[in-house]
Amino acid sequence: MPFYANLVPAGELVITKHEATNRLFHSARKAETLMHRLKLVVNDSAIENYLLNIIQILYPEYEGMFTVNIFHGYDANAFILPNGKVFISTSMLAMCENEAQIAFVLAHEGAHFMKRHSYKEYDKFITNIEQTLESSRNMTATYSRFSQTQELEADKIGMDRFQSLQYDGNQAIRFFIVSSQEDPTDDNEGATKYSTHPKTVERTYRLEKRLKSKKGVIREKEYLKFAIKYRIPTYQEYIRGYDYDTIIRQYESRPELTKFVPEYWFFLGEAYRQRGEISDHEMQLDAYQKAIEHAPDFAPTYASMSAYYADLNELEKAMQFYREYIDKLPGSIKHVKHSYFSEWYNAALVESNDRLENKKTVGLK
């Protein structure tokens, strides 16, 4: 049976092999253009070259065919287009702990390319890549519409390639554990973004069977040198999206995160503030205090501390932290509360100074 026979239902217009390839490449180029037009692609040639080197070593027979791009992505995701363009989200870079884990991701994506899975899933690919890019919020939800069999095949080939380069196979399994901690809906029933992926339990079971006993290379420092700068923006996006659950869950499952990124304490404090349960008030303060202890130059913590004490009507402490925030403001992440505070606090500053000088006082709202 010819290659293209299963691409088109019987009785429909027959598309030749070259036409199918051309259409796929055209759609891939269109998807790529849309990513750039929506300003989703991050220009970071250092990490792109670093990741490109890894995938080229993994798949030397496809030298020159891959390109790696980083895109702003709320979800930890990676995908490959039929023309060899690999896209990895900033959340994925933030989630991975070392080079071995990201190398496994690249090995998995390279396996999809090697086995031409997008050609075999032609109809699904064309429909989904264009539709999901139009909806920027859930744009990464259905990129990789490969079948479960193809995903398992990509895991298998990726694992073999990855271990052949002496990477530690345990990190591939660790990657799935970390990923499921990031998003526990991974293994839920129903239409989640991973509904086309096999369950994590099954994937890790199959990978364990292919595990080599020798401990391999991990390369944590080399990876973090390039990738650590994506962690704070990723956490900031979680807070912006009111995704406090993810921040709290990550901390509970991986408390060591605060060692890599001391500013994480601030985001944890914000997460407790957003969740707003009874016990969260104290935990919020505790987290902010740890942020000041471990990351004293991180300005947004002081703005949040100021707001915390203002809510308790402790004016002097609120002012003290607010002044420290203003001192540290240049070069920090812009804290939206600052503009809302500034009117109130400018008035409060005058009030506070008047009190200190025993001048006439005016009641504050």
Place this chain on the structure above:
Amino acid sequence: MLFAMLMIAGSLSGCSAWTYVSNADERETFDDISYSPPAHWLLRTPTNNYLKLSSNSWIKKVNFNRMRLTRNGVLLETIELFSIDQKDAFPFLRKSVTEKTKVEDLAEMYVAEHLDSYSVTIVENEPAKLANRDSFHITAKTMNSDGIELTRQHYGFIYKKKLYVITYKAPTKYYYQQYINTFEKLLKSCKVE
């Protein structure tokens, strides 16, 4: 983490008409707000709409009212007024708000509910006064799939158990600056009943 959602927007009021605003002194009401629509614009009479929101585990029907104004067509410049019950204001965040909710917290929730996307850039987020009430003022830029940058201003406050939002949207090049003064005049004319 917000789940993939399916939204079905429907109108409960049947056909709604576009009317021409001939006089700048006319006053219109929208729920508990009165305002002066700009002359020579088209006004679409307020409609009651609903969003049917579904995710993996819940389905919710949220009613809201909407009024629209345009000069050259809704795909160009549009001024919109929305009102939604305060308990349904943030269905994805599952947060309800009251008149006591601080404006900065309201702004934060609004951004998380409606503007949390990588294609949206928040340019400004600051307090403002609207109809003599404390409100948030957010300016956001977004790029549509045709590569056209749009700028949208959002003003919002809570009044009589409803969240009111007024927005002005136009392509950044040419159209946004052309009608921004008209929008500001409309804002100044807003009064709460």
